[in-house]
Amino acid sequence: MKPALLFLARFVALTAPLVWLWRAxxxxxxxxxxxxxxxxxxxxxxxEGIATPARDRYINFVPFLTLMLLTPRLRARxxxxxxxxxxVLLFLLHVAVNATADRETQRLSALASLVLDAAPFxxxxxxxxxxxxxxxxxxxxxx
Amino acid sequence: xxxxxxxxxxxxxxPTWRFLGLFALYLAAVGWLLPIAMRAxxxxxxxxxxxxxxxxxxxxxxxxxxxxxxxxxxxLGPFAVRIIGECTGMFEMAIYAACVxxxxxxxxxxxxxxxxxIPAIYLFNLLRxxxxxxxxxxxxxxxxxxxxxxxxxxxxxxxxSVWMLWVYLVVRDEAGSAVPG
Numbered sequence: 001m002k003p004a005l006l007f008l009a010r011f012v013a014l015t016a017p018l019v020w021l022w023r024a025x026x027x028x029x030x031x032x033x034x035x036x037x038x039x040x041x042x043x044x045x046x047x048e049g050i051a052t053p054a055r056d057r058y059i060n061f062v063p064f065l066t067l068m069l070l071t072p073r074l075r076a077r078x079x080x081x082x083x084x085x086x087x088v089l090l091f092l093l094h095v096a097v098n099a100t101a102d103r104e105t106q107r108l109s110a111l112a113s114l115v116l117d118a119a120p121f122x123x124x125x126x127x128x129x130x131x132x133x134x135x136x137x138x139x140x141x142x143x
Numbered sequence: 144x145x146x147x148x149x150x151x152x153x154x155x156x157x158p159t160w161r162f163l164g165l166f167a168l169y170l171a172a173v174g175w176l177l178p179i180a181m182r183a184x185x186x187x188x189x190x191x192x193x194x195x196x197x198x199x200x201x202x203x204x205x206x207x208x209x210x211x212x213x214x215x216x217x218x219l220g221p222f223a224v225r226i227i228g229e230c231t232g233m234f235e236m237a238i239y240a241a242c243v244x245x246x247x248x249x250x251x252x253x254x255x256x257x258x259x260x261i262p263a264i265y266l267f268n269l270l271r272x273x274x275x276x277x278x279x280x281x282x283x284x285x286x287x288x289x290x291x292x293x294x295x296x297x298x299x300x301x302x303x304s305v306w307m308l309w310v311y312l313v314v315r316d317e318a319g320s321a322v323p324g
Protein backbone atom coordinates (compact mmCIF):
# COMPACT_ATOMS: atom_id res chain seq x y z
CA MET A 1 0.00 0.00 0.00
CA LYS A 2 2.84 2.39 0.85
CA PRO A 3 4.32 2.38 -2.70
CA ALA A 4 0.87 3.13 -4.11
CA LEU A 5 0.46 6.12 -1.78
CA LEU A 6 3.95 7.31 -2.72
CA PHE A 7 2.99 7.03 -6.38
CA LEU A 8 -0.13 9.14 -5.77
CA ALA A 9 1.83 11.73 -3.78
CA ARG A 10 4.41 11.99 -6.58
CA PHE A 11 1.60 12.36 -9.10
CA VAL A 12 0.09 15.27 -7.13
CA ALA A 13 3.51 16.89 -6.73
CA LEU A 14 4.55 16.58 -10.39
CA THR A 15 1.18 17.61 -11.83
CA ALA A 16 1.25 21.00 -10.07
CA PRO A 17 4.35 22.43 -11.84
CA LEU A 18 3.27 20.89 -15.14
CA VAL A 19 -0.15 22.57 -14.91
CA TRP A 20 1.62 25.82 -14.02
CA LEU A 21 3.89 25.49 -17.08
CA TRP A 22 0.89 24.66 -19.24
CA ARG A 23 -0.83 27.87 -18.16
CA ALA A 24 2.34 29.94 -18.31
CA UNK A 25 2.87 29.29 -22.01
CA UNK A 26 2.46 25.61 -22.78
CA UNK A 27 -1.06 25.97 -24.13
CA UNK A 28 -0.16 28.99 -26.33
CA UNK A 29 2.90 27.21 -27.69
CA UNK A 30 0.92 24.05 -28.32
CA UNK A 31 -1.87 25.94 -30.00
CA UNK A 32 0.62 27.79 -32.22
CA UNK A 33 1.96 24.40 -33.33
CA UNK A 34 -1.45 22.72 -33.45
CA UNK A 35 -3.40 25.26 -35.51
CA UNK A 36 -1.41 25.19 -38.79
CA UNK A 37 -0.93 21.40 -38.76
CA UNK A 38 -4.58 20.75 -37.90
CA UNK A 39 -5.69 23.21 -40.63
CA UNK A 40 -3.52 21.38 -43.15
CA UNK A 41 -5.01 18.03 -42.11
CA UNK A 42 -8.59 19.38 -42.27
CA UNK A 43 -7.84 20.96 -45.67
CA UNK A 44 -6.40 17.69 -46.95
CA UNK A 45 -9.53 15.87 -45.75
CA UNK A 46 -11.81 18.52 -47.26
CA UNK A 47 -13.25 19.68 -43.90
CA GLU A 48 -14.00 23.37 -43.49
CA GLY A 49 -14.96 25.73 -40.66
CA ILE A 50 -13.58 23.61 -37.85
CA ALA A 51 -12.97 25.49 -34.61
CA THR A 52 -11.12 24.28 -31.51
CA PRO A 53 -13.73 23.54 -28.84
CA ALA A 54 -11.46 20.85 -27.39
CA ARG A 55 -8.92 23.54 -26.48
CA ASP A 56 -9.84 23.43 -22.77
CA ARG A 57 -9.04 19.74 -22.73
CA TYR A 58 -5.69 19.86 -24.57
CA ILE A 59 -4.25 19.77 -21.07
CA ASN A 60 -4.76 16.00 -21.05
CA PHE A 61 -1.09 15.93 -22.08
CA VAL A 62 -0.24 16.68 -18.43
CA PRO A 63 -1.72 13.60 -16.69
CA PHE A 64 -0.41 11.37 -19.48
CA LEU A 65 3.10 12.80 -19.15
CA THR A 66 2.96 12.44 -15.37
CA LEU A 67 1.75 8.84 -15.48
CA MET A 68 4.43 7.83 -18.00
CA LEU A 69 7.21 9.55 -16.07
CA LEU A 70 6.21 8.10 -12.70
CA THR A 71 5.35 4.52 -13.67
CA PRO A 72 7.82 2.26 -11.88
CA ARG A 73 9.86 -0.50 -13.54
CA LEU A 74 9.52 0.76 -17.12
CA ARG A 75 12.56 0.41 -19.37
CA ALA A 76 13.84 3.79 -20.62
CA ARG A 77 13.09 2.88 -24.25
CA UNK A 78 9.50 1.95 -23.40
CA UNK A 79 9.04 5.02 -21.19
CA UNK A 80 10.35 7.63 -23.59
CA UNK A 81 9.28 5.87 -26.79
CA UNK A 82 5.80 5.46 -25.31
CA UNK A 83 5.80 9.07 -24.22
CA UNK A 84 6.65 10.27 -27.74
CA UNK A 85 4.08 7.99 -29.36
CA UNK A 86 1.43 8.96 -26.79
CA UNK A 87 1.96 12.67 -27.36
CA VAL A 88 1.54 12.20 -31.12
CA LEU A 89 -1.62 10.13 -30.55
CA LEU A 90 -3.06 12.78 -28.22
CA PHE A 91 -2.32 15.42 -30.87
CA LEU A 92 -4.19 13.35 -33.48
CA LEU A 93 -7.02 12.82 -31.00
CA HIS A 94 -7.33 16.60 -30.53
CA VAL A 95 -7.48 17.04 -34.32
CA ALA A 96 -10.15 14.34 -34.61
CA VAL A 97 -12.29 15.45 -31.67
CA ASN A 98 -12.40 19.09 -32.82
CA ALA A 99 -13.77 17.83 -36.13
CA THR A 100 -16.64 16.03 -34.38
CA ALA A 101 -17.94 19.15 -32.58
CA ASP A 102 -21.32 20.59 -33.45
CA ARG A 103 -20.66 23.17 -36.21
CA GLU A 104 -23.32 25.61 -34.97
CA THR A 105 -22.83 25.54 -31.22
CA GLN A 106 -19.12 24.58 -31.38
CA ARG A 107 -19.72 22.25 -28.46
CA LEU A 108 -18.28 18.81 -27.93
CA SER A 109 -20.55 15.83 -27.41
CA ALA A 110 -20.49 14.02 -24.06
CA LEU A 111 -18.78 11.08 -25.76
CA ALA A 112 -16.05 13.30 -27.23
CA SER A 113 -15.46 14.91 -23.81
CA LEU A 114 -15.31 11.49 -22.16
CA VAL A 115 -12.84 10.22 -24.75
CA LEU A 116 -10.58 13.23 -24.21
CA ASP A 117 -10.77 12.86 -20.42
CA ALA A 118 -10.12 9.11 -20.53
CA ALA A 119 -7.39 9.22 -23.20
CA PRO A 120 -4.41 9.73 -20.82
CA PHE A 121 -5.49 6.69 -18.79
CA UNK A 122 -6.09 4.46 -21.83
CA UNK A 123 -2.82 5.50 -23.47
CA UNK A 124 -0.96 4.90 -20.23
CA UNK A 125 -2.36 1.37 -19.95
CA UNK A 126 -1.49 0.69 -23.61
CA UNK A 127 1.98 2.20 -23.60
CA UNK A 128 3.08 1.14 -20.12
CA UNK A 129 1.93 -2.43 -20.70
CA UNK A 130 4.69 -3.95 -18.59
CA UNK A 131 3.17 -2.20 -15.59
CA UNK A 132 -0.46 -2.78 -16.58
CA UNK A 133 0.16 -6.53 -16.89
CA UNK A 134 0.97 -6.53 -13.18
CA UNK A 135 -2.51 -5.16 -12.47
CA UNK A 136 -4.46 -7.46 -14.76
CA UNK A 137 -5.01 -11.15 -14.09
CA UNK A 138 -3.35 -13.51 -16.57
CA UNK A 139 -6.51 -15.43 -17.36
CA UNK A 140 -10.03 -14.12 -17.50
CA UNK A 141 -12.12 -15.07 -14.46
CA UNK A 142 -15.73 -16.08 -14.85
CA UNK A 143 -18.12 -13.15 -15.20
CA UNK B 144 -5.05 -17.05 -41.59
CA UNK B 145 -4.35 -13.44 -42.61
CA UNK B 146 -1.84 -11.36 -40.70
CA UNK B 147 -4.52 -8.99 -39.37
CA UNK B 148 -6.62 -11.90 -38.09
CA UNK B 149 -3.55 -13.37 -36.39
CA UNK B 150 -2.77 -9.98 -34.84
CA UNK B 151 -6.35 -9.65 -33.59
CA UNK B 152 -6.19 -13.12 -32.07
CA UNK B 153 -2.91 -12.34 -30.31
CA UNK B 154 -4.28 -8.99 -29.08
CA UNK B 155 -7.45 -10.54 -27.67
CA UNK B 156 -5.34 -13.09 -25.77
CA UNK B 157 -3.33 -10.27 -24.16
CA PRO B 158 -5.15 -9.10 -20.99
CA THR B 159 -4.01 -5.50 -21.52
CA TRP B 160 -5.47 -5.19 -25.01
CA ARG B 161 -8.59 -7.08 -23.95
CA PHE B 162 -9.07 -4.65 -21.06
CA LEU B 163 -8.54 -1.65 -23.34
CA GLY B 164 -10.94 -2.99 -25.96
CA LEU B 165 -13.66 -3.57 -23.37
CA PHE B 166 -12.90 -0.21 -21.73
CA ALA B 167 -13.40 1.54 -25.10
CA LEU B 168 -16.67 -0.34 -25.63
CA TYR B 169 -18.06 0.50 -22.19
CA LEU B 170 -16.91 4.10 -22.49
CA ALA B 171 -18.63 4.43 -25.87
CA ALA B 172 -21.81 2.91 -24.42
CA VAL B 173 -21.76 5.24 -21.40
CA GLY B 174 -20.91 8.27 -23.58
CA TRP B 175 -23.82 7.43 -25.85
CA LEU B 176 -26.30 6.70 -23.05
CA LEU B 177 -25.39 9.57 -20.70
CA PRO B 178 -26.81 12.45 -22.80
CA ILE B 179 -29.89 10.35 -23.64
CA ALA B 180 -30.49 9.68 -19.93
CA MET B 181 -29.87 13.34 -19.08
CA ARG B 182 -32.46 14.42 -21.65
CA ALA B 183 -34.95 11.76 -20.56
CA UNK B 184 -34.53 12.47 -16.83
CA UNK B 185 -33.52 16.14 -16.48
CA UNK B 186 -34.69 16.00 -12.86
CA UNK B 187 -31.87 13.63 -11.93
CA UNK B 188 -29.17 15.98 -13.24
CA UNK B 189 -30.91 18.93 -11.58
CA UNK B 190 -31.09 16.97 -8.32
CA UNK B 191 -27.39 16.08 -8.48
CA UNK B 192 -26.40 19.69 -9.18
CA UNK B 193 -28.62 21.06 -6.40
CA UNK B 194 -27.52 18.35 -3.95
CA UNK B 195 -23.85 19.06 -4.70
CA UNK B 196 -24.42 22.77 -4.09
CA UNK B 197 -26.33 22.01 -0.85
CA UNK B 198 -23.58 19.70 0.46
CA UNK B 199 -20.84 22.24 -0.35
CA UNK B 200 -22.85 24.91 1.43
CA UNK B 201 -23.41 22.65 4.47
CA UNK B 202 -19.68 21.83 4.67
CA UNK B 203 -18.74 25.50 4.55
CA UNK B 204 -21.52 26.62 6.89
CA UNK B 205 -20.25 24.19 9.52
CA UNK B 206 -17.08 26.30 9.82
CA UNK B 207 -18.04 29.83 8.84
CA UNK B 208 -21.03 32.14 8.71
CA UNK B 209 -19.73 33.62 5.42
CA UNK B 210 -21.33 30.76 3.49
CA UNK B 211 -24.59 31.21 1.60
CA UNK B 212 -26.47 29.42 -1.16
CA UNK B 213 -29.04 30.36 -3.73
CA UNK B 214 -30.15 27.31 -5.75
CA UNK B 215 -26.98 26.09 -7.50
CA UNK B 216 -24.76 29.04 -6.55
CA UNK B 217 -22.58 28.69 -3.46
CA UNK B 218 -21.16 31.86 -1.91
CA LEU B 219 -18.25 32.21 0.45
CA GLY B 220 -18.06 35.86 1.37
CA PRO B 221 -17.80 37.85 -1.87
CA PHE B 222 -16.75 34.80 -3.86
CA ALA B 223 -19.42 32.70 -5.61
CA VAL B 224 -19.39 29.56 -7.77
CA ARG B 225 -22.18 28.12 -9.85
CA ILE B 226 -22.35 24.33 -9.70
CA ILE B 227 -23.04 22.88 -13.16
CA GLY B 228 -23.59 19.34 -14.42
CA GLU B 229 -19.87 18.70 -15.00
CA CYS B 230 -19.16 19.66 -11.36
CA THR B 231 -21.06 16.61 -10.11
CA GLY B 232 -18.30 14.26 -11.25
CA MET B 233 -20.56 12.48 -13.74
CA PHE B 234 -17.81 12.15 -16.35
CA GLU B 235 -15.33 10.86 -13.79
CA MET B 236 -17.88 8.32 -12.56
CA ALA B 237 -18.57 7.23 -16.15
CA ILE B 238 -14.86 6.67 -16.87
CA TYR B 239 -14.40 4.84 -13.57
CA ALA B 240 -17.42 2.63 -14.26
CA ALA B 241 -15.98 1.71 -17.68
CA CYS B 242 -12.64 0.85 -15.98
CA VAL B 243 -14.31 -1.43 -13.44
CA UNK B 244 -16.67 -3.11 -15.92
CA UNK B 245 -13.79 -3.80 -18.34
CA UNK B 246 -11.63 -5.40 -15.65
CA UNK B 247 -11.47 -9.19 -15.92
CA UNK B 248 -12.95 -10.28 -12.63
CA UNK B 249 -16.19 -11.65 -11.17
CA UNK B 250 -19.36 -9.58 -11.46
CA UNK B 251 -19.72 -9.56 -7.66
CA UNK B 252 -16.37 -7.79 -7.37
CA UNK B 253 -17.32 -5.39 -10.15
CA UNK B 254 -20.53 -4.59 -8.26
CA UNK B 255 -18.47 -3.87 -5.11
CA UNK B 256 -16.20 -1.65 -7.22
CA UNK B 257 -19.15 0.34 -8.51
CA UNK B 258 -21.04 0.53 -5.21
CA UNK B 259 -18.03 1.75 -3.25
CA UNK B 260 -16.03 3.49 -5.97
CA ILE B 261 -18.69 5.79 -7.37
CA PRO B 262 -19.52 7.35 -3.96
CA ALA B 263 -15.75 7.61 -3.32
CA ILE B 264 -15.33 9.54 -6.57
CA TYR B 265 -18.24 11.75 -5.61
CA LEU B 266 -16.61 12.46 -2.23
CA PHE B 267 -13.29 13.25 -3.94
CA ASN B 268 -15.19 15.56 -6.22
CA LEU B 269 -16.86 17.37 -3.31
CA LEU B 270 -13.41 17.87 -1.82
CA ARG B 271 -12.12 19.29 -5.12
CA UNK B 272 -14.96 21.83 -5.28
CA UNK B 273 -14.49 22.73 -1.62
CA UNK B 274 -10.80 23.42 -2.20
CA UNK B 275 -11.69 25.54 -5.24
CA UNK B 276 -14.18 27.62 -3.27
CA UNK B 277 -11.59 28.21 -0.53
CA UNK B 278 -8.97 29.18 -3.13
CA UNK B 279 -11.47 31.48 -4.85
CA UNK B 280 -12.23 33.19 -1.56
CA UNK B 281 -8.78 33.44 0.00
CA UNK B 282 -6.33 33.26 -2.94
CA UNK B 283 -8.38 34.49 -5.85
CA UNK B 284 -5.34 35.26 -8.02
CA UNK B 285 -4.54 31.54 -8.08
CA UNK B 286 -8.09 30.45 -8.88
CA UNK B 287 -7.54 29.78 -12.60
CA UNK B 288 -4.50 27.64 -11.87
CA UNK B 289 -6.29 25.59 -9.25
CA UNK B 290 -9.39 25.27 -11.38
CA UNK B 291 -7.30 23.68 -14.13
CA UNK B 292 -5.31 21.63 -11.62
CA UNK B 293 -8.33 20.21 -9.83
CA UNK B 294 -10.35 19.74 -13.02
CA UNK B 295 -8.10 18.15 -15.64
CA UNK B 296 -4.85 17.82 -13.75
CA UNK B 297 -6.14 15.53 -11.04
CA UNK B 298 -9.13 14.01 -12.84
CA UNK B 299 -7.13 10.98 -13.93
CA UNK B 300 -5.51 10.78 -10.50
CA UNK B 301 -8.92 10.56 -8.88
CA UNK B 302 -10.10 7.79 -11.21
CA UNK B 303 -6.81 5.89 -11.22
CA SER B 304 -6.40 5.98 -7.45
CA VAL B 305 -9.92 4.70 -6.72
CA TRP B 306 -9.56 2.07 -9.45
CA MET B 307 -6.17 0.90 -8.18
CA LEU B 308 -7.47 0.85 -4.62
CA TRP B 309 -10.31 -1.40 -5.76
CA VAL B 310 -7.85 -3.65 -7.62
CA TYR B 311 -5.61 -3.78 -4.54
CA LEU B 312 -8.29 -4.35 -1.91
CA VAL B 313 -10.99 -6.29 -3.75
CA VAL B 314 -9.45 -8.01 -6.80
CA ARG B 315 -5.99 -8.40 -5.24
CA ASP B 316 -5.88 -12.22 -5.14
CA GLU B 317 -6.50 -12.47 -8.90
CA ALA B 318 -4.08 -9.75 -10.01
CA GLY B 319 -0.36 -10.05 -10.68
CA SER B 320 1.38 -7.54 -8.44
CA ALA B 321 -1.48 -5.05 -8.17
CA VAL B 322 0.30 -1.90 -7.00
CA PRO B 323 3.30 0.09 -8.14
CA GLY B 324 6.37 -0.62 -6.14
